[in-house]
């Protein structure tokens with residue numbers, strides 16, 4: 028079973044169920060590495076609107092989407108065609124399509140952030156109407172919620188929440204639209220919507236359209252399906268948080284094989300400032316920016332070729 032957390036109880040220290048929520052979160056973070064959250068500060072209608080903007084974009088003809096193809100821009104912003112990402116070197120590139128929106132650098136971010144791949148400028152399509160406004164707003168709201176969640180989770184597992192908060196002042200976040208068409212007829216056992224992988228950063232806040240598809244690897248082997256209706260989110264943890272907590276919080280492998288139904292999901296990959304050191308205390312430093320850039324170059328097919 029994937030733990031189901033009441034976000035309000037977790038985030039409000041005065042809530043009657045706060046301690047119970049913290050205990051459940053600590054178990055989820057250190058055991059299965061996945062949980063779902065409900066009763067969140069993000070309005071379900073707002074999430075539904077973001078999903079519909081992505082859907083309208085993905086339904087555009089390929090020739091239109093190609094204008095925003097990340098293989099042409101050379102960074103990882105804009106449209107990723109089917110086959111543009113290979114998250115598992117033992118599987119074929121994924122058959123999903125994506126649209127990636129990266130960090131919007133706040134005023135006051137250091138000059139050392141400018142020009143990095145992890146802070147590359149965004150690419151906004153002309154259609155559908157309102158896409159940039161809807162998704163920019165989704166970026167800000169989801170990032171704010173993710174930071175509060177991450178700090179509460181850090182606290183629940185016995186880490187210093189304020190220390191974490193200070194490492195996310197110009198986060199290398201990425202909001203992605205994933206579009207999984209029906210699983211193609213030609214798909215072999217090496218073809219996936221998204222092949223087995225762990226996420227690269229700290230916390231992933233995933234909205235879905237409610238269609239099943241996500242599977243999470245159990246520690247003892249086997250897979251658990253996870254679903255979340257619109258308005259609830261799936262939370263999991265990435266490689267950086269596993270490093271940072273010395274393995275206490277786990278980055279759990281997961282995948283989407285795909286079904287006869289198309290599906291949209293929106294992960295927010297919540298990553299720290301590029302100059303955060305994500306090594307556990309007393310260990311040689313690990314640069315968050317260098318780790319993320321390396322994982323991007325391993326998995327985006329156009330960046331694999333370039334490096």
Ligand SMILES: O=C(O)CCC(=O)C(=O)O
Nearest residue numbers: 205221241281283292294
């Ligand atoms: O679509 C999903 O449910 C999962 C997507 C995912 O794992 C990812 O984008 O990293």
Ligand SMILES: [Fe+2]
Nearest residue numbers: 224225226281
């Ligand atoms: Fe993932």
